[in-house]
Amino acid sequence: MTSSINRYSYNPTNFPQFEQLSASQNQAERSHPSAPLKDRSHEEAFPVRLASTRIKRSSGAGREFALKRNKPIKGVGYSTQPAVTASTGTSKPGVLCMTDGMDLCVGVAVGGEKPSQNAGKARVFHVMPENRRAQWEIKSYIEGLRSQGYAAKAAIHGGDSSSRSSVSKIQAIEATLGAMDVPIEFSSTGAGANNGNGPLGAVVEENGTVRFVTNLVK
Numbered sequence: 001m002t003s004s005i006n007r008y009s010y011n012p013t014n015f016p017q018f019e020q021l022s023a024s025q026n027q028a029e030r031s032h033p034s035a036p037l038k039d040r041s042h043e044e045a046f047p048v049r050l051a052s053t054r055i056k057r058s059s060g061a062g063r064e065f066a067l068k069r070n071k072p073i074k075g076v077g078y079s080t081q082p083a084v085t086a087s088t089g090t091s092k093p094g095v096l097c098m099t100d101g102m103d104l105c106v107g108v109a110v111g112g113e114k115p116s117q118n119a120g121k122a123r124v125f126h127v128m129p130e131n132r133r134a135q136w137e138i139k140s141y142i143e144g145l146r147s148q149g150y151a152a153k154a155a156i157h158g159g160d161s162s163s164r165s166s167v168s169k170i171q172a173i174e175a176t177l178g179a180m181d182v183p184i185e186f187s188s189t190g191a192g193a194n195n196g197n198g199p200l201g202a203v204v205e206e207n208g209t210v211r212f213v214t215n216l217v218k
Contacts, residue, residue: 004037006046006088008075010067012218016052020045021072029072031092043086046075047101051216054100054199058217065096065203065213073098073201078105082130085137089123091204096213098201099126102158103192104166107200108138108173109157110182111210112150120210121150122202127173129165135176142180153183155212157200160192185212 005026008018027033058064067073073096076088088097099107105128112121123141127134142152154177160166170189177184191197201213 003043003045004040006040006074006076007072008046008048009072010069012055012067012069016048017055018046018048018052018073018075020048031090040086042081042084043079044077046077046099048075051075051098051100051199055216055218061215063212063214064217065201065215066217071095075099076124076126077101078126078128079131082128082132085125085127085131085134087123087125087137089121091119091121093120093204093206093208096201096203097122097124098199098213099124100199102126102197102200103195104129104160104163106156106158106166106170106173106189108134109155109200109202109212110138110141110145111153111202111204111212112145112148113153113208113210114148114150115208118206118208119150120204120208121145122204122210124200124202127169129163129169131169134169135172138173139176139180142182152180153185153210155185155200155202156187156189157214158192158197159189161190162193166192188214
């Protein structure tokens, strides 16, 4: 079921440079191959063409992720159901989880770190203003991380400062994170009106730290 596959390979000689994995390729990459695939039939696909236009040569700007041919990424679009928020995550080192296409929408990246075990978890949420339960889903995920001994942190990116609904959703997310004392590594919001929002991603490093990403480089 291709609508459930959210892994994409990178090929710099093609356009789009991201291509959805086949069912067999996806199965080979899964950490838990016997588990059922998540139903993503209510989600719009990850915007591969838009994300492909973001890829630049490294400029040392920071928050970069260097794409590799042999390392698929996990991409997520947005949910078409207001009661469900689209997200993707991983605990596997080196795998970028990301979203894009955030004009009115906002991306929230959450990292969980357990330094004593060199373990980390990362999840990226694509929140539409209509996703009325988004902040509670994010809260629930963070509570789950903490119950497993992970220290949580977050980053926020996207949204449109000229949209009341977009600003309201960003404020609700920030209030939820603040009430939970979750450190926000950066909050870069509001540029959607000028098409100024880029991608947002998170990756678990080999030492278990989680790094947030806003620039894709080749």
